[in-house]
Amino acid sequence: MxxxxxxxxxxxxxxxxxxxxxxxxxxxxxxxxxxxxxxxxxxxxxxxxxxxxxxxxxxxxxxxxxxxxxxxxxxxxxxxxxxxxxxxxxxxxxxxxxxxxxxxxxxxxxxxxxxxxxxxKQPQLQQQTLAAQRQRMVLPDSSVVTLGANSSLSYNTWQPGKPREVWLKGEAYFEINHLNKDSAHITPAQRFLVHVNDNITVEVLGTVFLVRNRRGKTAVSLESGSVKVNIAGTRQQQLMLKPGETVELNPQQNLVELHPQKDSIPTQWRSGNLMLNNTSVREILQLLEDNYNRTVKVASPELLDKRVDGILPLNNEQHALMALSSILDAEFREHTNGTLVLKKN
Known part of the structure; x- marks a missing residue:
């Protein structure tokens, strides 16, 4: 031209x-x-x-x-x-x-x-559990993950020299293989990242911890080692957890709470039994919904704040409902759409 x-x-x-x-x-x-x-x-x-x-x-x-x-x-x-x-x-x-x-x-x-x-760039490998199911899996680096009910863990084939990354929906108990020799100088390949959603990433070294992502909220409970929780979005933060601490995050409300782990309920599902020690019915019903992928409604609201002791089996839904009914002197009725309704006798 x-x-x-x-x-x-x-x-x-x-x-x-x-x-x-x-x-x-x-x-x-x-x-x-x-x-x-x-x-x-x-x-x-x-x-x-x-x-x-x-x-x-x-x-x-x-x-x-x-x-x-x-x-x-x-x-x-x-x-x-x-x-x-x-x-x-x-x-x-x-x-x-x-x-x-x-x-x-x-x-x-x-x-x-x-x-x-x-x-x-998307995760290609995935493990998924159904209602009341738990699964123990060993990752390519020999880290062990116990996946909770109604949960999934996805990851790509890990490349040499790059961080180990997984994507979690639901909840999982992690036992991460310790790769780094010097915690002050961590190479990219020694990092282990758990992506919970678009805003929350848990970065770990050699650590045992639980990540729970349910109902739009995320909780990270540290049992041993150390983790760093990165919170993106409008309120960028980095929190370092110590053993025995739990951080609870609600991105929708922009809330972050750090407190000592009150009890062992968050990790009890791994054994198949839930030890109830002055536990509120409200909390128990939420755990049942998550574990069995059910919707539970309460026809007798006074039951929600009641606190109970005992052992609740999680491997079998019918056994769990019968045990809780006996403790509360109440009954569960199932509607045609699968919803459970708890009503006092």
């Missing part, structure tokens, strides 16, 4: 039009001469309303110009070179037809590239 004076009217140009313009494609790929580069810079200055569209078109063309990852469509490799060839080979068609073809093909390849990039 010898003359860089803008003579074309770009007022009504769309993404499809920019993608189909050979001069624009050359400039977008970074292979244009000085005159062409100046020309498209002038276009952006004259038509600022198209700046976002031009940026999108440039991103598409540059993605398509990369040799990998490759994507196929009906068995044919889709690249910008392929699209250009097919566009130029159909000059007898109406201009808008091959413009649309180019845009559709470009969108397909961009979607394939974006999907590949997204999937490469």
């Amino acid at each position: 010898q003359n860089n004076q803008v003579t074309t009217d770009y007022t009504d140009f769309t993404l499809e039009h920019f993608l189909a313009d050979p001069s624009f494609r050359t400039w977008a790929k970074g292979t244009a001469d000085a005159n062409t580069t100046t020309y498209w810079q002038q276009v952006i200055g004259i038509y600022p309303q198209h700046e976002a569209t031009i940026g999108q078109a440039v991103a598409i063309i540059r993605k398509l110009s990369q040799p990998s990852p490759s994507a196929t469509f009906n068995g044919q490799q889709l690249s910008w070179k392929t699209i250009e060839t097919q566009i130029n080979g159909h000059t007898t068609r109406k201009t808008i037809s091959w413009i649309r073809y180019a845009a559709v093909a470009a969108a397909i390849v961009l979607l394939a590239v974006a999907s590949w990039l997204l999937l490469s």
